Amino acid sequence: MHRWKYITLLNISSYAILDNMEPYALNLAIKEYRERLDLTQEDLCDENIDIRTIQRIEIGEVVPQKETLKRIFARMNMEVPYNLRYITEDEYKVFCIQKKLEEALRTRNFHVETLIKEFKDSVYPKDRFNLQLYYLCLGLYKLEVCKDFFAAKKVLKKSLDKTLKKIAPTYNLELRHFATTCELNALYGYSYAEFALDEEKDSWNHLCILQDYLENRKTTSEDIVYLYPEVLLLKAKFFRSQKNFKALAEIGKQGMNFCFKKDSLLYLNEMINLAIEGYSTIGDKENLLECEKILDCLKYDNYF
16 A cells, blocks of 8 residues: 655645544645656546546545545555544644644743643544643643642643553552653653652652653653653752752762763753762762863863
8 A cells, every 4th residue: 555645734624644643635645646646637537526526625625525535546546544534624723733732842841821722722622642731731831830839730640640540549650561751741740749849758759660661661762861861850859958969979970871872962961060069069079070071071062
C-alpha cells in the first residue's frame, strides 16, 4: 500500500486521520496521488462517479462517502487505509491547539493561558488524553506562572487520576509498563507543588520514583533532556534546605555527567554551579578546581 503524505490546510472540511498520525486534507491527498500517477480527473470516474464529483472532492467542496472513496482508490490501484477515519473541522482545531500545548511542555514554556482557555472551550468531546493534557497545562500554569501551589497540586492530581488512580492510588509509576510524557510531567509538577507546600516526604518519594523511571525505563529523548535535569534541580533544593552540601555536590556532578552524555548544554551551567556550591562548602578543593576549569572553558568557548 502506498504511504500517505500528511498535509494540513485550514478551511478545508474534508479532514481525515490515520491512527495516531497528524490529520491531513483528504482532498489534497487524492489530488496529489492522482497527479503523481499521471492520471486525469476523468481517469478516476466510473459508471457511478462523474467528473463533477471528482472536481468537487478535490477542491474540498464535498467529503466522499467511504464507498465512493473506495472506488476512487481502486481507480488509482490503491486500497483505502483500514484505519482511516474522518474528523470534523472542530476536531482539527483541537488537534492544532493540542500540538501547540505539547510544544509548550517540550520547551518548558508555561505562559499558555490563551491556549488553555481555547482548549477548554473547544466543542470537541474531550477524550481521556485531552483531559490529561488540559489538566497538566492548567496545573503547570498555576505552578510556574501563578505560584498557586495548592491549586496546582489539585489540578495536577486530576491529570494523574486520568490514568494512574485505578492502577496505583499513590502514583507509583513502577507498576506501569510505560508512562506518557503527559504523566511524567504531571508527576514532576505534583512533586514540585508538594515541596512548595512543605510536604517534603511525599515530594521526595515521588521524585525518586520519577528519577528511577527516567533512568531505567524507555522514554523519549525529549523526556530525558528536559525533565531529568529538572528532577535533579528539585532534589538539589532538598539537599540545600537540609544543608547537605556533600549530596548537593554529588547531584551537581551527576547532572554534569548527564549533560555531557546527552551532549546537551541546556542545564550544564546550572549543574556546574550546583557542584561548585557543594564542593566549596565542604572544602573539596580538588573537585572544586576541576568544576571551575570546566566552567571557564565553556565561557571561553562562548557557550554562556
